[in-house]
Amino acid sequence: MTPVGVLGAGAFGTALAISMARQGPVTLWARDAGHARDMARTRENPARLPGARLPDALTPAADIAALAGCGPILLAVPMQRLRQVLADHRDRLAGHPLVACCKGIELQTGLGPLAVIAQVLPGATAALLTGPSFAADIARGLPTALTLACADADAGRALQARLSTANLRLYRSTDTLGAELGGALKNVIAIACGAVIGAGLGDSARAALMTRGYAEMQRLALARGARPETLAGLSGFGDLALTCTSELSRNYRLGLALGRGEGFDPAITVEGAATARAVAGADHGVDLPITDCVVGLLDGTLSMSGATETLLARPLKEE
Numbered sequence: 001m002t003p004v005g006v007l008g009a010g011a012f013g014t015a016l017a018i019s020m021a022r023q024g025p026v027t028l029w030a031r032d033a034g035h036a037r038d039m040a041r042t043r044e045n046p047a048r049l050p051g052a053r054l055p056d057a058l059t060p061a062a063d064i065a066a067l068a069g070c071g072p073i074l075l076a077v078p079m080q081r082l083r084q085v086l087a088d089h090r091d092r093l094a095g096h097p098l099v100a101c102c103k104g105i106e107l108q109t110g111l112g113p114l115a116v117i118a119q120v121l122p123g124a125t126a127a128l129l130t131g132p133s134f135a136a137d138i139a140r141g142l143p144t145a146l147t148l149a150c151a152d153a154d155a156g157r158a159l160q161a162r163l164s165t166a167n168l169r170l171y172r173s174t175d176t177l178g179a180e181l182g183g184a185l186k187n188v189i190a191i192a193c194g195a196v197i198g199a200g201l202g203d204s205a206r207a208a209l210m211t212r213g214y215a216e217m218q219r220l221a222l223a224r225g226a227r228p229e230t231l232a233g234l235s236g237f238g239d240l241a242l243t244c245t246s247e248l249s250r251n252y253r254l255g256l257a258l259g260r261g262e263g264f265d266p267a268i269t270v271e272g273a274a275t276a277r278a279v280a281g282a283d284h285g286v287d288l289p290i291t292d293c294v295v296g297l298l299d300g301t302l303s304m305s306g307a308t309e310t311l312l313a314r315p316l317k318e319e
């Protein structure tokens with residue numbers, strides 16, 4: 001069996017590699033050669049996924065040429081890095097089915113991962129793997145369900161069969177736009193929910209924000225042509241429910257810090273911050289009051305009390 005390739009030895013890339021290496025060969029590329037060598041020697045990735053052991057079938061690689069012998073390649077780098085990574089390694093990636101594992105909207109263009117892939121590698125078979133999944137849970141072999149979205153139904157079926165594992169149950173979709181937007185926008189709402197809890201506004205306020213945040217996700221996604229059932233699925237509702245209620249979520253933790261008026265380590269990957277700015281700044285004619293408040297909190301132009309008053313003072317309307 002040709003190995004599955006994983007580009008990006010971060011938390012998610014490593015967790016997916018571990019899960020898939022339990023049923024076949026996987027090559028995990030790390031951009032830092034020393035990082036790859038350390039993983040090969042110690043059989044762990046403590047910096048990104050502490051406590052997880054790398055199965056024997058997982059081969060860390062420092063040279064991206066090692067991906068040449070792989071079949072599908074999973075792209076597990078942050079959304080705002082995706083374009084550069086694809087451009088840097090275009091020749092190595094050409095000809096392989098590419099599975100974007102990142103969640104977000106590109107700040108400069110307002111595009112999602114699959115549109116970025118199409119621009120850098122036109123004609124590539126591309127899919128998206130997204131949904132409610134903490135890297136730590138996947139690495140521990142806990143049951144996880146994800147959406148595998150691919151515009152090409154046959155390619156999607158093949159990738160679903162190839163990438164599903166004993167604990168990773170993949171559901172197919174051809175609504176790539178809806179899957180992209182669900183995974184990206186839930187991070188913005190998770191920041192908002194963390195801020196509400198961090199400010200001590202309570203679980204009822206969080207439930208209201210999750211619900212109205214889901215409405216905001218739907219408004220934007222449907223306006224851009226997504227299917228409602230996609231937003232109601234794993235990539236939308238499922239991931240929203242997970243990310244808005246767990247301190248394992250970095251987006252939620254950033255929100256907690258904002259609500260508490262505390263700082264947050266900028267080195268930690270938090271996709272929702274850039275996505276909020278990308279979406280709020282775009283001209284799509286859709287009302288996104290929660291997203292706008294998140295941007296204000298991130299930029300320091302809006303206080304928690306100001307954000308709360310802004311949302312509570314909105315004109316009364318039908319649900």
Ligand SMILES: NC(=O)C1=CN([C@@H]2O[C@H](COP(=O)(O)OP(=O)(O)OC[C@H]3O[C@@H](n4cnc5c(N)ncnc54)[C@H](OP(=O)(O)O)[C@@H]3O)[C@@H](O)[C@H]2O)C=CC1
Pocket residue numbers: 008009010011012013031032035048076077078079081084085101102103104133134135136268269271
């Ligand atoms: N963590 C999780 O539980 C989940 C994450 N995701 C998504 O996965 C994506 C990746 O996040 P995650 O793995 O968690 O983030 P991490 O911060 O753990 O890892 C990011 C990885 O990307 C690599 N990277 C960053 N920039 C570049 C670059 N220019 N070239 C090559 N590699 C680069 C980093 O390399 P280096 O180590 O050398 O810095 C690192 O290995 C995000 O979009 C996230 O939303 C989805 C579901 C769950």
Ligand SMILES: O=C(CO)COP(=O)(O)O
Pocket residue numbers: 103131132133134187190239242243248249250251252269270271
């Ligand atoms: O996407 C995730 C869960 O589905 C991971 O969440 P964070 O990026 O907020 O850590």
